[in-house]
Amino acid sequence: MGAGSHHWSVVDRSGQAWFVKVDDLGAVDAGRDDAFHGLERAFGVALALRRDAGLDFVLAPIPAATGALVRRLTSRYALSVFPMVEGAAGHFGAHRPEDRAELAGLLAALHEATPLVADVAPRSDLALPGRDGLEEALRDLDREWTGGPYAEPARALLTAHAGQVRRSLAEFDSRVEQVRDPGTAWVVTHGEPHPGNILRTPAGPRLVDWDTVLVAPPERDLWMLTPALARMLGEDETGDGGDVLARYTRLTGRAVTAAGLALYPLWWRLADIAAFVDDLRRPHGPGGDAAAALTYLTGYLESGRD
Structure with missing residues (x-):
């Protein structure tokens, strides 16, 4: 749904569900690195708003064990993981x-x-x-x-x-x-x-x-x-x-x-x-x-x- 990204429901080995998002960084190479770093920065702000500002309505990504919020899959695509939230x-x-x-x-x-x-x-x-x-x-x-x-x-x-x-x-x-x-x-x-x-x-x-x-x-x-x-x-x-x-x-x-x-x-x-x-x-x-x-x-x- 929407444009510029793809979404999956993923269940891990423990049976917990996650919402996985893969963003398209652009059809051409030029600008993809900037787009990736922009995504990292934006998601860092979202996490700070939820964690530090206490804004529960901000649905922020889950950090990896390394603290990273976005992972580069290929030159064109980047992955982030979010909690699976029940709702409409x-x-x-x-x-x-x-x-x-x-x-x-x-x-x-x-x-x-x-x-x-x-x-x-x-x-x-x-x-x-x-x-x-x-x-x-x-x-x-x-x-x-x-x-x-x-x-x-x-x-x-x-x-x-x-x-x-x-x-x-x-x-x-x-x-x-x-x-x-x-x-x-x-x-x-x-x-x-x-x-x-x-x-x-x-x-x-x-x-x-x-x-x-x-x-x-x-x-x-x-x-x-x-x-x-x-x-x-x-x-x-x-x-x-x-x-x-x-x-x-x-x-x-x-x-x-x-x-x-x-x-x-x-x-x-x-x-x-x-x-x-x-x-x-x-x-x-x-x-x-x-x-x-x-x-x-x-x-x-x-x-x-x-």
Whole structure:
């Protein structure tokens, strides 16, 4: 389920079950070492949040006997082991209104733990991942794309919406400058606290998938408590999220900025567009992930603003 990793339930010789995750470090050699070390660092932050900050809702990996949290299987793949937890997994989408206040409390506790991990957690550079490749694709619309059966449909789609994408990139740059305010305190953030990363257990909710952890503006997490995620996914909006954000402010004393809330839905949309375009320009065959990438790219571009 999801993208970028594979998962197994593994039972050891004593009969204990574990959740085993294997992450894909990238289709090409360049960057794989950085991806592996980034994974090590992110999982180290997750473990510190659970062990040192006492955040039970952080589902962190189990260290090996050596203390390592990730093992390199091959050049491309890395393995990590997690406890097998009884519970109900969520699905990617907007949060239910009745769940948002609880999640605001979890995020408040996470953000308040920043001093314990500030020295080890990676810091956001506010850059858009895959931007260079997306801009290259925008410059290459006049030539045939030959990566596979979905390459030319992707080129035609991007050509039709190139103006929209370029305007979104310019808007992104403007939002980044607003968020760089040196007077705003950044916090440790999960990055993707949507329902698909919430495991409902008898002991309470657990937040999974910590490979995206960064010190960043708090709105990197908080925008998912607003109707912005529903709008992006074409789902029905419920409420304006103001009461939930007010609860977060009461718990932390930290104001939520409009600039940050505007930046991160745009970041998410553009990062996905860049990733799908990159996938469809690379060699690929029919069906599978490539077909899904074209479907998702179509959804983003055709629901965007022209």
